[in-house]
Amino acid sequence: MSKAQKKKKSPKARRPKGAARGSRPAARGNPGIAAAARDNVVSIVGQGRVPERALEIPLSAFFLADHLTRRFEAEAELPHPVACQAGCDSCCYNQVELTPPEALLIGHHVAQQFSQAEKDLLLAHAARIIEIIKAMGPKESAARRREIPCPLLRNQTCSVYPARPLVCRAMHGLDRERCVAELRTGSLAGSQYYAHRHEIALSVSAGLQEGCKAAGLQSGRLNLTRALHDFFTQEHAVERWINGEEVFGG
Numbered sequence: 235m236s237k238a239q240k241k242k243k244s245p246k247a248r249r250p251k252g253a254a255r256g257s258r259p260a261a262r263g264n265p266g267i268a269a270a271a272r273d274n275v276v277s278i279v280g281q282g283r284v285p286e287r288a289l290e291i292p293l294s295a296f297f298l299a300d301h302l303t304r305r306f307e308a309e310a311e312l313p314h315p316v317a318c319q320a321g322c323d324s325c326c327y328n329q330v331e332l333t334p335p336e337a338l339l340i341g342h343h344v345a346q347q348f349s350q351a352e353k354d355l356l357l358a359h360a361a362r363i364i365e366i367i368k369a370m371g372p373k374e375s376a377a378r379r380r381e382i383p384c385p386l387l388r389n390q391t392c393s394v395y396p397a398r399p400l401v402c403r404a405m406h407g408l409d410r411e412r413c414v415a416e417l418r419t420g421s422l423a424g425s426q427y428y429a430h431r432h433e434i435a436l437s438v439s440a441g442l443q444e445g446c447k448a449a450g451l452q453s454g455r456l457n458l459t460r461a462l463h464d465f466f467t468q469e470h471a472v473e474r475w476i477n478g479e480e481v482f483g484g
């Protein structure tokens with residue numbers, strides 16, 4: 235993050251009434267947060283269209299979302315503690331959506347941190363999931379999405395935790411047993427959660443997409459599994475994306 239960005243005043247998330255809500259995602263977008271995330275993208279791209287800047291874009295978005303969430307929650311104690319802990323993986327049985335820069339960061343993380351055998355395993359797993367989703371068709375795969383784990387889930391843990399997307403950073407529950415029960419029954423309702431966490435992530439994601447579009451970069455929302463496949467079936471994905479090429483969904 236540049237000095238100029240650090241000096242900017244952070245936008246505020248709305249304080250939710252009663253905080254915990256019953257189903258997700260019901261969060262509304264916050265225009266101030268989206269504008270801050272958008273400006274960050276434009277500012278970073280303005281510093282040069284090189285791979286380092288491309289990877290700085292999602293990191294800056296994560297910094298903003300994490301910072302706003304922490305600041306918001308420091309103002310008043312949450313009515314119920316968040317129940318998430320190491321080994322909780324109910325949220326990871328789902329099909330995650332993310333923006334192109336987030337997908338590039340995960341691809342880069344895997345490329346740098348995974349052994350060749352781990353990469354091969356991941357890509358084989360991703361290819362299997364793509365086949366399953368294709369065979370089900372869009373309607374059935376949406377309805378049964380909780381039966382399919384994220385390909386990055388390994389030993390009940392996120393294998394790319396520092397690079398996990400915004401939607402995963404916002405995901406949480408207030409009742410672990412309920413999370414587990416809902417996964418067992420394939421429920422799409424979602425456990426109780428705090429709306430502000432989703433509002434912040436949703437708004438930052440919207441701003442990321444707007445910023446990418448304004449900077450002439452491939453934008454929109456991608457399926458994580460397909461995006462991983464796209465990343466590893468072509469060369470120089472990061473460099474090509476920051477120079478305005480369509481890297482995903484070809």
Ligand code: SF4
Nearest residue numbers: 326384386387392402
């Ligand atoms: S990216 Fe990580 S946190 Fe997100 S669903 Fe996949 S395994 Fe879970």
